[in-house]
Amino acid sequence: MKRETLIWTVVLVAAGLFLAYRSATNGVGHVYVDQTDIGWRTASPENVVAGTAAFSLSRTVGTWVAALFTLCILSFLYRDNPFYKFAEAVVVGVSAAYWMVVAFWTTLIPNLLGKLWPAWIQSWAMPGLSSVREPLWYLYLVPLGLGVMLLWRLAPKGAWISRWPLAFTIGAFAGLRMVSFIQADFLSQIRNSILPLIVFAENGAFDFWTSLRHVLIVGSILASLVYFFFSIEHKGVIGKVSKVGIWVLMITFGAAFGYTVMGRIALLAIRLEFLFHDWLGLT
Amino acid sequence: MKRTVPLLITAIVGFIFVVSFFTPAAEFLGELAAVWFDILAGIAFILGGGNLLKVHLKKISDRQAGWGYSGVTILAFVATLVVGLGKFGSPPAPKQEFYGETFATLPLEALPESLVARVPGQIPEKENGEPLPPSVRRQIVQRDGQIEFRGWMLSNQKHDLEEYKDRRAWRKTVEALYEAAQPPEPLRGKVAYYTDHRALSFKGAMTDSDRQALLALSDEPVWRQAVEQLYEQSRKVTRVRVSWLPESFAVPESLRDRLRYDAQTKELVLQGPLSADQRDALKKQFPDAEPLSAKQRTTFRKKLESLGRPLNDEQAKILDRLLSQPLPESVGERNKLLGLALLEHGGLTKEQCDSLFAPYRQEVAWRAKVLELFHAAHQVKYPWSGEYRAQGSPFWWLYEYAFKPLTATMFAMLAFYVASAAFRAFRAKNVEAILLLGTAFIILLGRTFAGVLLTDWLPDSLAGLKIDNLTVYIMQVFNTAGNRAIMIGIALGIASTSLKVLLGVDRSYLGSGGE
Numbered sequence: 001m002k003r004e005t006l007i008w009t010v011v012l013v014a015a016g017l018f019l020a021y022r023s024a025t026n027g028v029g030h031v032y033v034d035q036t037d038i039g040w041r042t043a044s045p046e047n048v049v050a051g052t053a054a055f056s057l058s059r060t061v062g063t064w065v066a067a068l069f070t071l072c073i074l075s076f077l078y079r080d081n082p083f084y085k086f087a088e089a090v091v092v093g094v095s096a097a098y099w100m101v102v103a104f105w106t107t108l109i110p111n112l113l114g115k116l117w118p119a120w121i122q123s124w125a126m127p128g129l130s131s132v133r134e135p136l137w138y139l140y141l142v143p144l145g146l147g148v149m150l151l152w153r154l155a156p157k158g159a160w161i162s163r164w165p166l167a168f169t170i171g172a173f174a175g176l177r178m179v180s181f182i183q184a185d186f187l188s189q190i191r192n193s194i195l196p197l198i199v200f201a202e203n204g205a206f207d208f209w210t211s212l213r214h215v216l217i218v219g220s221i222l223a224s225l226v227y228f229f230f231s232i233e234h235k236g237v238i239g240k241v242s243k244v245g246i247w248v249l250m251i252t253f254g255a256a257f258g259y260t261v262m263g264r265i266a267l268l269a270i271r272l273e274f275l276f277h278d279w280l281g282l283t
Numbered sequence: 284m285k286r287t288v289p290l291l292i293t294a295i296v297g298f299i300f301v302v303s304f305f306t307p308a309a310e311f312l313g314e315l316a317a318v319w320f321d322i323l324a325g326i327a328f329i330l331g332g333g334n335l336l337k338v339h340l341k342k343i344s345d346r347q348a349g350w351g352y353s354g355v356t357i358l359a360f361v362a363t364l365v366v367g368l369g370k371f372g373s374p375p376a377p378k379q380e381f382y383g384e385t386f387a388t389l390p391l392e393a394l395p396e397s398l399v400a401r402v403p404g405q406i407p408e409k410e411n412g413e414p415l416p417p418s419v420r421r422q423i424v425q426r427d428g429q430i431e432f433r434g435w436m437l438s439n440q441k442h443d444l445e446e447y448k449d450r451r452a453w454r455k456t457v458e459a460l461y462e463a464a465q466p467p468e469p470l471r472g473k474v475a476y477y478t479d480h481r482a483l484s485f486k487g488a489m490t491d492s493d494r495q496a497l498l499a500l501s502d503e504p505v506w507r508q509a510v511e512q513l514y515e516q517s518r519k520v521t522r523v524r525v526s527w528l529p530e531s532f533a534v535p536e537s538l539r540d541r542l543r544y545d546a547q548t549k550e551l552v553l554q555g556p557l558s559a560d561q562r563d564a565l566k567k568q569f570p571d572a573e574p575l576s577a578k579q580r581t582t583f584r585k586k587l588e589s590l591g592r593p594l595n596d597e598q599a600k601i602l603d604r605l606l607s608q609p610l611p612e613s614v615g616e617r618n619k620l621l622g623l624a625l626l627e628h629g630g631l632t633k634e635q636c637d638s639l640f641a642p643y644r645q646e647v648a649w650r651a652k653v654l655e656l657f658h659a660a661h662q663v664k665y666p667w668s669g670e671y672r673a674q675g676s677p678f679w680w681l682y683e684y685a686f687k688p689l690t691a692t693m694f695a696m697l698a699f700y701v702a703s704a705a706f707r708a709f710r711a712k713n714v715e716a717i718l719l720l721g722t723a724f725i726i727l728l729g730r731t732f733a734g735v736l737l738t739d740w741l742p743d744s745l746a747g748l749k750i751d752n753l754t755v756y757i758m759q760v761f762n763t764a765g766n767r768a769i770m771i772g773i774a775l776g777i778a779s780t781s782l783k784v785l786l787g788v789d790r791s792y793l794g795s796g797g798e
Binding site for chain 2: 035037038039040041046047049050051052058059062063065066067069070073074076077085086087088089090091092093094095096097098099100101102103104105106107108111112122123124125126127128129130131132135139140142143144146147150151153154160163164165166167168169170171172173174175176177178179181182184185186189190192193213216217218219220221224225227228245246247248249250251252253254255256257258259260261262264265267268270271274
């Protein structure tokens with residue numbers, strides 16, 4: 001047996017023994033539930049202590065499954081392996097179906113079928129819906145038709161038919177984005193950047209630090225914009241200003257990098273907390 | 284046809300959005316197109332699922348490398364889809380279940396003539412041609428100078444009608460119509476007709492006199508059949524085994540004629556359904572705890588200590604405080620509070636815990652029995668109306684224990700890769716690299732306890748150099764400036780790209796071939 005295999009075997013056996021010990025003594029990953037008027041909910045720690053919470057087999061199994069899936073994904077840090085591939089296959093299948101189900105119940109049922117056949121939808125899926133059709137209900141036949149055309153892409157022939165709904169989606173997206181980006185990102189950013197460069201406090205005294213901050217903000221924005229202006233060669237004064245713009249952008253990228261790393265670390269901490277607290281009950 | 288029509292669709296839809304933004308009259312077009320867009324996005328998810336199946340089934344069929352994992356993907360996909368679309372394990376929506384009521388199916392057209400109320404008047408017309416509210420539209424007609432209403436008017440229907448036209452005369456007419464369209468006196472408040480649900484409804488258990496009163500309204504077979512069905516269903520007897528009753532058990536006033544305890548079979552016997560209020564009244568069988576006198580508290584403490592270890596001073600104080608003050612809670616709730624507090628301040632033996640928590644356990648067990656009775660006596664009206672992601676359902680289980688941990692861990696793994704890539708790539712070889720590296724370092728440190736502690740010793744005169752202040756300053760000044768410049772650039776880029784797409788200059792999304 002190779003040394004590496006031996007080490008991994010020892011580590012895995014030790015982990016297995018530890019899990020078996022914790023299961024026997026503390027009940028690893030045990031989940032308890034309280035009965036409420038609207039169903040079973042995760043029990044409060046007080047009710048677990050008081051002995052009124054009920055043991056939930058499905059949620060306990062779920063915690064174990066979630067823990068094993070977490071470990072399967074983390075195993076990729078070592079190298080690609082069958083456990084990771086298995087978890088990856090599951091996440092692809094589950095997420096594709098998950099978003100399909102969400103789209104079906106939150107969009108297609110209320111916004112499409114509920115508009116076209118409200119009485120039918122009201123009779124089984126949405127009792128609160130009025131069974132009377134809206135005056136312009138037939139307009140919803142258009143997205144239904146476009147939807148069928150979109151699904152035509154799955155057919156072996158006539159894939160071009162799906163271009164119509166695709167064109168609709170792209171047109172809608174382009175029209176919507178053009179206006180919203182000009183309004184929210186272009187105009188409002190410029191509006192917010194028009195700052196007074198010399199600021200006086202309420203008592204009439206010169207506010208040096210706020211003035212400096214405003215000068216730095218406006219100067220940095222202008223310098224960065226100069227860097228993005230490629231119609232003029234970046235030489236002489238323009239070159240120097242664009243150099244400052246690069247520095248500002250580098251600081252921005254550094255901050256974005258720091259935030260991204262911290263965000264991922266926070267996610268990792270949540271997963272580790274799940275493993276050590278919710279599953280193993282070590283903390 | 285294959286390329287021109289899509290180009291036209293793109294241009295028309297895109298410009299509708301642009302025009303609707305600037306033209307209030309065309310706003311509804313933009314809203315409509317937005318809903319269509321949502322619908323197509325929803326259908327795109329179905330297309331995605333279909334494509335996934337197609338690709339993976341082909342992989343399995345061709346026995347390509349890793350086809351076993353494709354099998355796992357398809358299995359996970361189908362299982363999630365079936366439990367999600369089928370809403371398995373999702374309880375019906377409580378708001379639409381009409382607890383305490385029994386339904387019998389009866390179409391509006393089958394309502395007898397005696398249920399048509401008439402008042403003199405004219406249904407007003409709105410200037411914008413808006414029709415009557417949907418809740419009453421099928422029940423109300425104008426005939427021979429009179430307004431006819433078929434069925435019994437509900438209070439929400441009255442409200443909708445009153446809101447339809449803000450005129451005093453109209454409100455008066457609606458009031459008269461509402462009074463005329465009510466069930467006969469002995470049935471008022473008990474019987475209702477829900478047009479949208481095509482159901483005749485009865486609250487509680489129907490008595491023989493109620494039945495006779497309802498049958499007297501019409502001899503038509505459909506009506507009689509519905510009444511008989513309602514009579515049978517509303518008098519259904521439900522039994523739930525309860526081995527003990529709370530000491531202070533009393534049947535709530537609203538259930539006096541319908542609920543009893545069979546001491547021989549040890550069952551709670553209920554006739555008809557329970558409403559949510561009746562359920563809550565039945566649950567409340569445990570009176571609030573009274574404060575104990577000094578003598579009673581001593582006895583309580585002695586009894587508790589006789590079951591295990593003596594209480595320490597702090598525990599004794601807690602016991603004295605909690606038992607001497609009036610609490611708006613039952614004995615069980617009070618003892619639970621006491622038990623938890625005593626456990627926190629010194630511990631108790633198992634026997635002591637059992638003794639303290641026993642009343643609370645009884646209360647919880649009683650509430651569970653009441654819930655069992657409530658659900659067993661209820662006639663489910665809409666089994667598929669519940670939340671598709673209801674807690675406890677298989678779909679929720681897959682989301683909570685598969686989807687969430689898997690995706691969260693995948694994103695979390697990026698922490699390692701980003702750190703590893705940074706370690707390999709970051710080299711402080713010029714000013715730009717030093718700025719990037721330095722800022723990232725400061726931001727990272729500033730978001731940790733260690734970073735804050737590192738510069739905590741700096742005097743107030745140099746407070747601006749503290750890591751946490753530096754972080755704030757970088758974010759407020761340079762990061763804001765850089766991000767604004769980038770966002771302005773992005774907005775200009777998107778606007779120009781969108782225009783190119785809408786004007787047909789950029790046609791790359793149509794592909795190159797004919798198919």
